[in-house]
Amino acid sequence: MPNRVFTEELFSISSNESQELAANLTEKLADLYRSSPALGRYFSKAEIQAFRNGSVIADYQLTFLMPEEQQDQLRNTTLSREMVFNVFRQFLYDQEGDESGQTYIDPVSLNMFLRH
Template identity: 75%
Template sequence: MDIPLKPLNHRNGSEGPFDPAHEPISTVCRIKREVERNVKPWMVIVTILVLIVAVIILSIVVCSALQEDVDDKFDSSLFEIPLRFNGSFQLPNMVFTEELLILSSNESQTLTAELQEKVADLYTASPALGRYFSKAKIYSLRNGSIIAYYQLTFLMPEEQQDQLRNFTLSREMVYNVFRQFLYDHESEDSAPTYIDPLSLNMFGRLW
Protein backbone atom coordinates (compact mmCIF):
# COMPACT_ATOMS: atom_id res chain seq x y z
CA MET A 1 0.00 0.00 0.00
CA ASP A 2 1.47 3.27 -1.05
CA ILE A 3 1.29 6.11 1.47
CA PRO A 4 1.39 9.56 -0.09
CA LEU A 5 4.24 11.64 1.23
CA LYS A 6 3.81 15.30 2.09
CA PRO A 7 6.74 17.64 1.59
CA LEU A 8 8.21 18.96 4.79
CA ASN A 9 8.93 22.57 5.49
CA HIS A 10 12.64 22.30 6.11
CA ARG A 11 12.74 25.58 8.06
CA ASN A 12 10.48 24.50 10.92
CA GLY A 13 9.86 20.83 10.33
CA SER A 14 6.16 21.36 9.67
CA GLU A 15 4.34 19.81 6.82
CA GLY A 16 3.54 21.78 3.76
CA PRO A 17 5.57 23.57 1.16
CA PHE A 18 8.02 26.24 2.30
CA ASP A 19 6.96 29.72 1.28
CA PRO A 20 9.88 32.20 1.55
CA ALA A 21 7.49 35.13 1.36
CA HIS A 22 5.97 34.24 4.75
CA GLU A 23 9.30 34.22 6.61
CA PRO A 24 9.89 38.06 6.85
CA ILE A 25 6.27 38.57 7.91
CA SER A 26 6.54 36.10 10.74
CA THR A 27 9.82 37.67 11.86
CA VAL A 28 8.30 41.16 11.93
CA CYS A 29 5.30 39.92 13.87
CA ARG A 30 7.54 38.18 16.37
CA ILE A 31 9.63 41.35 16.88
CA LYS A 32 6.47 43.43 17.21
CA ARG A 33 5.12 41.11 19.87
CA GLU A 34 8.40 41.26 21.77
CA VAL A 35 8.42 45.07 21.67
CA GLU A 36 4.80 45.29 22.78
CA ARG A 37 5.55 42.90 25.61
CA ASN A 38 8.63 44.73 26.90
CA VAL A 39 7.86 48.42 26.24
CA LYS A 40 5.56 49.95 28.83
CA PRO A 41 3.31 52.95 28.08
CA TRP A 42 5.08 55.12 30.65
CA MET A 43 8.39 54.52 28.90
CA VAL A 44 6.94 55.87 25.66
CA ILE A 45 5.56 58.95 27.44
CA VAL A 46 8.89 59.66 29.18
CA THR A 47 10.78 59.30 25.90
CA ILE A 48 8.45 61.75 24.16
CA LEU A 49 8.77 64.28 27.00
CA VAL A 50 12.56 64.02 26.95
CA LEU A 51 12.60 64.62 23.20
CA ILE A 52 10.31 67.66 23.55
CA VAL A 53 12.51 69.19 26.28
CA ALA A 54 15.64 68.52 24.22
CA VAL A 55 14.11 70.23 21.17
CA ILE A 56 13.08 73.26 23.25
CA ILE A 57 16.52 73.62 24.83
CA LEU A 58 18.23 73.25 21.46
CA SER A 59 15.94 75.90 19.95
CA ILE A 60 16.71 78.35 22.76
CA VAL A 61 20.46 77.82 22.41
CA VAL A 62 20.36 78.26 18.64
CA CYS A 63 18.19 81.40 18.85
CA SER A 64 20.45 82.92 21.50
CA ALA A 65 23.52 82.27 19.39
CA LEU A 66 21.99 83.70 16.23
CA GLN A 67 20.19 86.66 17.71
CA GLU A 68 22.07 89.93 17.42
CA ASP A 69 20.93 93.14 19.03
CA VAL A 70 22.04 96.00 16.84
CA ASP A 71 21.76 98.41 19.78
CA ASP A 72 24.47 96.46 21.62
CA LYS A 73 26.99 97.33 18.91
CA PHE A 74 28.59 100.68 19.48
CA ASP A 75 32.06 102.20 19.38
CA SER A 76 32.70 103.91 22.72
CA SER A 77 35.73 105.67 21.27
CA LEU A 78 33.30 107.91 19.37
CA PHE A 79 31.72 109.14 22.60
CA GLU A 80 33.60 112.39 23.10
CA ILE A 81 31.00 115.11 23.75
CA PRO A 82 30.54 115.57 27.52
CA LEU A 83 27.21 116.23 29.18
CA ARG A 84 27.11 116.94 32.93
CA PHE A 85 24.41 117.14 35.58
CA ASN A 86 24.82 118.55 39.07
CA GLY A 87 22.64 117.79 42.04
CA SER A 88 22.44 116.87 45.70
CA PHE A 89 20.97 114.26 48.03
CA GLN A 90 20.78 113.67 51.77
CA LEU A 91 22.13 110.86 53.94
CA PRO A 92 19.69 110.82 56.89
CA ASN A 93 21.46 108.01 58.77
CA MET A 94 24.81 109.75 59.09
CA VAL A 95 25.92 112.46 61.52
CA PHE A 96 27.88 115.35 60.11
CA THR A 97 31.36 116.08 61.47
CA GLU A 98 33.66 118.99 60.78
CA GLU A 99 36.19 116.64 59.21
CA LEU A 100 33.77 116.00 56.34
CA LEU A 101 34.16 119.62 55.26
CA ILE A 102 37.78 118.87 54.34
CA LEU A 103 37.69 116.73 51.19
CA SER A 104 41.28 115.62 51.71
CA SER A 105 40.52 114.10 55.14
CA ASN A 106 40.33 110.32 55.52
CA GLU A 107 36.70 110.39 56.63
CA SER A 108 35.66 112.55 53.70
CA GLN A 109 37.60 110.53 51.13
CA THR A 110 36.18 107.26 52.42
CA LEU A 111 32.60 108.51 52.28
CA THR A 112 32.91 110.22 48.89
CA ALA A 113 34.54 107.14 47.36
CA GLU A 114 31.70 104.92 48.62
CA LEU A 115 29.03 107.29 47.35
CA GLN A 116 30.72 107.73 43.97
CA GLU A 117 30.90 103.98 43.52
CA LYS A 118 27.24 103.58 44.47
CA VAL A 119 26.08 106.22 41.98
CA ALA A 120 28.41 104.96 39.24
CA ASP A 121 27.16 101.37 39.66
CA LEU A 122 23.51 102.36 39.29
CA TYR A 123 24.13 104.26 36.03
CA THR A 124 26.50 101.65 34.61
CA ALA A 125 23.82 99.00 35.14
CA SER A 126 21.16 101.08 33.37
CA PRO A 127 20.22 99.54 29.97
CA ALA A 128 19.39 102.99 28.58
CA LEU A 129 22.20 105.11 30.04
CA GLY A 130 25.00 102.67 30.81
CA ARG A 131 26.88 103.06 27.54
CA TYR A 132 26.99 106.84 27.87
CA PHE A 133 27.90 107.07 31.54
CA SER A 134 31.45 108.21 32.28
CA LYS A 135 31.82 109.04 35.98
CA ALA A 136 30.20 110.28 39.17
CA LYS A 137 31.92 112.75 41.47
CA ILE A 138 31.04 113.93 44.97
CA TYR A 139 32.53 117.39 45.17
CA SER A 140 31.14 118.70 48.45
CA LEU A 141 29.66 117.52 51.76
CA ARG A 142 27.57 119.83 53.91
CA ASN A 143 25.71 119.77 57.20
CA GLY A 144 22.02 118.87 57.42
CA SER A 145 22.39 115.24 58.46
CA ILE A 146 24.82 115.03 55.55
CA ILE A 147 24.08 116.68 52.22
CA ALA A 148 26.25 115.45 49.34
CA TYR A 149 26.66 117.47 46.17
CA TYR A 150 27.43 115.40 43.10
CA GLN A 151 28.26 115.74 39.43
CA LEU A 152 27.43 113.17 36.74
CA THR A 153 29.33 113.05 33.46
CA PHE A 154 28.05 111.36 30.32
CA LEU A 155 29.77 111.13 26.94
CA MET A 156 27.92 111.26 23.61
CA PRO A 157 28.81 110.66 19.96
CA GLU A 158 28.85 113.96 18.08
CA GLU A 159 26.38 112.96 15.37
CA GLN A 160 23.68 112.00 17.91
CA GLN A 161 24.19 114.61 20.59
CA ASP A 162 21.07 116.68 19.86
CA GLN A 163 18.78 113.67 19.93
CA LEU A 164 20.42 112.29 23.07
CA ARG A 165 20.13 115.62 24.92
CA ASN A 166 16.43 115.80 24.15
CA PHE A 167 15.49 112.21 24.91
CA THR A 168 17.85 109.53 26.26
CA LEU A 169 20.09 111.93 28.22
CA SER A 170 17.47 114.48 29.09
CA ARG A 171 17.42 115.75 32.67
CA GLU A 172 14.13 113.93 33.27
CA MET A 173 15.53 110.59 32.13
CA VAL A 174 18.78 110.87 34.11
CA TYR A 175 16.89 112.03 37.20
CA ASN A 176 14.22 109.30 36.98
CA VAL A 177 16.80 106.52 36.66
CA PHE A 178 18.50 107.77 39.85
CA ARG A 179 15.22 108.20 41.73
CA GLN A 180 13.88 104.77 40.69
CA PHE A 181 17.09 103.16 41.93
CA LEU A 182 16.63 104.82 45.32
CA TYR A 183 13.01 103.66 45.61
CA ASP A 184 14.01 100.12 44.61
CA HIS A 185 16.49 100.08 47.51
CA GLU A 186 14.29 101.60 50.20
CA SER A 187 14.57 98.32 52.13
CA GLU A 188 18.15 99.38 52.90
CA ASP A 189 16.94 102.45 54.80
CA SER A 190 18.98 101.50 57.87
CA ALA A 191 22.32 101.47 55.98
CA PRO A 192 24.74 104.32 56.76
CA THR A 193 24.90 105.46 53.14
CA TYR A 194 21.15 105.20 52.55
CA ILE A 195 20.01 108.07 50.30
CA ASP A 196 16.60 109.58 50.96
CA PRO A 197 14.71 109.49 47.61
CA LEU A 198 12.72 112.59 48.54
CA SER A 199 15.92 114.57 49.04
CA LEU A 200 17.23 113.93 45.51
CA ASN A 201 17.76 117.07 43.47
CA MET A 202 19.20 117.41 39.98
CA PHE A 203 20.06 120.78 38.52
CA GLY A 204 20.31 121.81 34.87
CA ARG A 205 22.61 120.27 32.29
CA LEU A 206 26.16 121.51 31.92
CA TRP A 207 28.12 121.34 28.64
Protein backbone atom coordinates in the same frame (compact mmCIF):
# COMPACT_ATOMS: atom_id res chain seq x y z
CA MET B 1 22.37 110.53 53.61
CA PRO B 2 20.21 110.54 56.71
CA ASN B 3 21.99 107.65 58.42
CA ARG B 4 25.27 109.63 58.56
CA VAL B 5 26.07 112.35 61.06
CA PHE B 6 27.75 115.43 59.63
CA THR B 7 31.10 116.10 61.28
CA GLU B 8 33.57 118.97 60.98
CA GLU B 9 35.91 116.66 59.06
CA LEU B 10 33.39 116.47 56.20
CA PHE B 11 33.79 120.21 55.51
CA SER B 12 37.13 119.39 53.88
CA ILE B 13 36.83 117.08 50.86
CA SER B 14 40.47 116.10 51.40
CA SER B 15 39.97 114.75 54.94
CA ASN B 16 40.13 111.01 55.55
CA GLU B 17 36.44 110.81 56.46
CA SER B 18 35.42 112.78 53.34
CA GLN B 19 37.67 110.69 51.12
CA GLU B 20 36.21 107.44 52.48
CA LEU B 21 32.62 108.63 52.15
CA ALA B 22 33.26 110.11 48.69
CA ALA B 23 34.84 106.87 47.44
CA ASN B 24 31.89 104.85 48.70
CA LEU B 25 29.29 107.20 47.22
CA THR B 26 31.18 107.55 43.92
CA GLU B 27 31.27 103.76 43.56
CA LYS B 28 27.53 103.48 44.25
CA LEU B 29 26.67 106.21 41.74
CA ALA B 30 28.97 104.74 39.09
CA ASP B 31 27.52 101.25 39.58
CA LEU B 32 23.99 102.65 39.38
CA TYR B 33 24.49 104.53 36.13
CA ARG B 34 26.74 101.92 34.49
CA SER B 35 24.07 99.28 35.07
CA SER B 36 21.26 101.41 33.63
CA PRO B 37 20.01 99.93 30.34
CA ALA B 38 19.18 103.41 29.07
CA LEU B 39 22.17 105.40 30.35
CA GLY B 40 24.97 102.88 30.91
CA ARG B 41 26.62 103.15 27.51
CA TYR B 42 26.91 106.94 27.86
CA PHE B 43 28.03 107.08 31.51
CA SER B 44 31.63 108.20 32.02
CA LYS B 45 32.18 109.07 35.69
CA ALA B 46 30.80 110.34 38.98
CA GLU B 47 32.66 112.85 41.13
CA ILE B 48 31.86 114.08 44.63
CA GLN B 49 32.32 117.84 44.78
CA ALA B 50 31.54 118.56 48.45
CA PHE B 51 29.59 117.52 51.50
CA ARG B 52 27.24 119.86 53.33
CA ASN B 53 25.44 119.77 56.61
CA GLY B 54 21.91 118.41 56.67
CA SER B 55 22.09 114.79 57.58
CA VAL B 56 24.94 114.64 55.14
CA ILE B 57 24.30 116.30 51.79
CA ALA B 58 26.57 115.36 48.89
CA ASP B 59 27.13 117.61 45.90
CA TYR B 60 28.24 115.50 42.96
CA GLN B 61 28.73 115.65 39.23
CA LEU B 62 27.87 112.93 36.74
CA THR B 63 29.53 112.92 33.33
CA PHE B 64 27.94 111.31 30.30
CA LEU B 65 29.64 111.16 26.89
CA MET B 66 27.42 111.47 23.84
CA PRO B 67 28.23 110.85 20.19
CA GLU B 68 28.44 114.31 18.62
CA GLU B 69 26.05 113.51 15.77
CA GLN B 70 23.30 112.48 18.23
CA GLN B 71 23.76 115.12 20.96
CA ASP B 72 20.51 117.03 20.39
CA GLN B 73 18.39 113.89 20.22
CA LEU B 74 20.07 112.25 23.22
CA ARG B 75 19.97 115.40 25.36
CA ASN B 76 16.22 115.69 24.79
CA THR B 77 15.36 112.01 25.32
CA THR B 78 17.77 109.41 26.71
CA LEU B 79 19.99 111.83 28.61
CA SER B 80 17.27 114.25 29.61
CA ARG B 81 17.13 115.63 33.13
CA GLU B 82 14.04 113.51 33.77
CA MET B 83 15.72 110.28 32.67
CA VAL B 84 18.84 110.84 34.81
CA PHE B 85 16.66 111.76 37.79
CA ASN B 86 14.27 108.83 37.26
CA VAL B 87 17.10 106.28 37.15
CA PHE B 88 18.26 107.57 40.54
CA ARG B 89 14.72 107.75 41.90
CA GLN B 90 14.07 104.13 40.87
CA PHE B 91 17.24 103.12 42.69
CA LEU B 92 15.94 104.87 45.82
CA TYR B 93 12.55 103.16 45.54
CA ASP B 94 14.32 99.81 45.21
CA GLN B 95 16.24 100.57 48.43
CA GLU B 96 13.11 101.18 50.54
CA GLY B 97 13.13 98.90 53.53
CA ASP B 98 16.92 98.60 53.39
CA GLU B 99 18.27 98.65 56.94
CA SER B 100 21.10 101.05 56.02
CA GLY B 101 18.73 104.04 56.03
CA GLN B 102 17.19 106.13 53.32
CA THR B 103 18.94 108.28 50.77
CA TYR B 104 17.03 111.15 49.27
CA ILE B 105 17.47 113.36 46.21
CA ASP B 106 15.83 116.76 46.07
CA PRO B 107 14.32 117.07 42.55
CA VAL B 108 15.15 120.79 42.29
CA SER B 109 18.79 120.09 43.12
CA LEU B 110 19.47 118.38 39.80
CA ASN B 111 21.23 120.77 37.42
CA MET B 112 22.28 119.59 34.00
CA PHE B 113 24.39 121.28 31.36
CA LEU B 114 26.18 120.33 28.17
CA ARG B 115 29.95 120.63 27.92
CA HIS B 116 31.87 120.36 24.70
